[in-house]
Amino acid sequence: MKIDHIGIAVESLQEGLKFYRDALGLEYKGQEEVKEQGVKVAFLKLGESKIELLEPLGEEGPIARHLEKRGPGIHHLALEVSDIDDRVQDLKNSGVEFIGEKPSQGAGDKKIIFIHPKSARGVLLELCEVNL
């Protein structure tokens, strides 16, 4: 297992890119809107992983709430898995709690699901399907 990406909540992608792309020098890989998650995402390459800057599309949704409650910062950590449905079932059998019943569509057309922070000791963990 490895880290697919680190999700960082920002007020605006523009502002986030000023630091992560322009100052830090990470390679910018483009951006997209993910309506299902209520966010606009910018991707930056970081070795084998990525940083995803997340800007809320509106006043509602998890990223908007995160900014309101805690300000900008790390929102989630995403782990790459191969068979997400099987993995989720195994974890549910071990008593792990998820946000939502089954995987939904995330950035890059990948299937994703979030493990509840209650189960991951305070960390919002995303599982993200990568077909190897």
Ligand code: CO
């Ligand atoms: Co993510």
